[in-house]
Amino acid sequence: MKIKFTKMHGAGNDYIYVNTLQYPIENPEKLAICWSQWHTGIGSDGLVLIGPSNIGDFSMRIFNADGSEAMMCGNASRCIGKYLYEYGLTDKKDIALETKSGIKQLKLNVNSNNTVDEVTVDMGIPTNIHWVKLGEQSLYPQGITVSMGNPHLVIFVDNVSSVNLFQAGPFLENHPLFPDRTNVEFAQILDEGHIRMRVWERGSGITQACGTGACATAAAAIFTKQCTRNVKVKMDGGELLMNWDVHTNHMTMKGSATKVFDGEIEI
Numbered sequence: 001m002k003i004k005f006t007k008m009h010g011a012g013n014d015y016i017y018v019n020t021l022q023y024p025i026e027n028p029e030k031l032a033i034c035w036s037q038w039h040t041g042i043g044s045d046g047l048v049l050i051g052p053s054n055i056g057d058f059s060m061r062i063f064n065a066d067g068s069e070a071m072m073c074g075n076a077s078r079c080i081g082k083y084l085y086e087y088g089l090t091d092k093k094d095i096a097l098e099t100k101s102g103i104k105q106l107k108l109n110v111n112s113n114n115t116v117d118e119v120t121v122d123m124g125i126p127t128n129i130h131w132v133k134l135g136e137q138s139l140y141p142q143g144i145t146v147s148m149g150n151p152h153l154v155i156f157v158d159n160v161s162s163v164n165l166f167q168a169g170p171f172l173e174n175h176p177l178f179p180d181r182t183n184v185e186f187a188q189i190l191d192e193g194h195i196r197m198r199v200w201e202r203g204s205g206i207t208q209a210c211g212t213g214a215c216a217t218a219a220a221a222i223f224t225k226q227c228t229r230n231v232k233v234k235m236d237g238g239e240l241l242m243n244w245d246v247h248t249n250h251m252t253m254k255g256s257a258t259k260v261f262d263g264e265i266e267i
C-alpha cells in the first residue's frame, strides 16, 4: 500500500505529515521509528498524523522519532495550519486543533499568493512552574520545570554554545525526577526581550527547535523576572515570538511553517 506524505518544518523542527482522512495509519509508533531514520527512512524528528475531530475542526497526533507519543507539539501545530489551508482541507483562517493536551486555536497569516507563511497558536496556560534541584551527579545543579501539556526542564546558562547537549541531554531526559522523561532546554538570556535556546527533545534528541520548549523557556524566563512578557526565542533553526498574556495567563507562539516536499512511501 502506498501512503502520500508531506515533509514540513517549523524553525527547522521537521516532521512527516500524513492526512489520515485519506491514509489511515494503523501502526504509527513503528512507522515513526522507521520513517524518521535519516539513512534508511525519510528522515525527520518524528511523525505527525492529521485527523478528524468531534470537538474541534481537526486533530493532531505526534510521535517522536523513538515512536513515543507526545501530548503536544508547537512546531507541528503551525505546520498543520499551513497544511490544512494549502491542501484545501479548510478555508478557515481560525482553526480549532484537537491535541492530546486539549484544543489549540490556530490563527493563520495568509499572504497574497494564498499561502500560509506564519501561524499564531494559543498554547494555553503554562503550569507546574517550579525550581528543581538536579543533584550532585548533574553538571547543572538546578533547573525550572514547566508543563506546556508536555514536560520541560529549562536550565539557564551563561553561554549556550558551550553546552554539550549529547552528554547533558540524555542524562537529564532520563533523570529520576522525571519518570515520564522530559524535554530539556538550555537557555541564555540575551536581553529582556531575547533568549537563545538549544534543545534536547524527549524521544527525538537534538532538534533545531521546539515550540513547546520555546514557550517553556519564555515562561521560565518571565517567571524568574529575566524577560518581559513579549520575548523572542532564538533556536538553531529559527526564532519564535512568544507572548504571555497577563490577563488570560495564556501563552501565544508566533512563527513560520514551511513545506519541504511531498512524497509517497510504500508500507
Ligand SMILES: N[C@@H](CCC[C@H](N)C(=O)O)C(=O)O
Pocket: 013, 062, 064, 069, 070, 071, 072, 073, 074, 075, 076, 150, 151, 183, 201, 202, 203, 204, 207, 209, 210, 211, 212, 213
Ligand atoms: N518538537 C515539539 C515537541 C515534540 C514532543 C516532545 N518531544 C515530547 O515528547 O514531549 C514542539 O515543537 O513542541
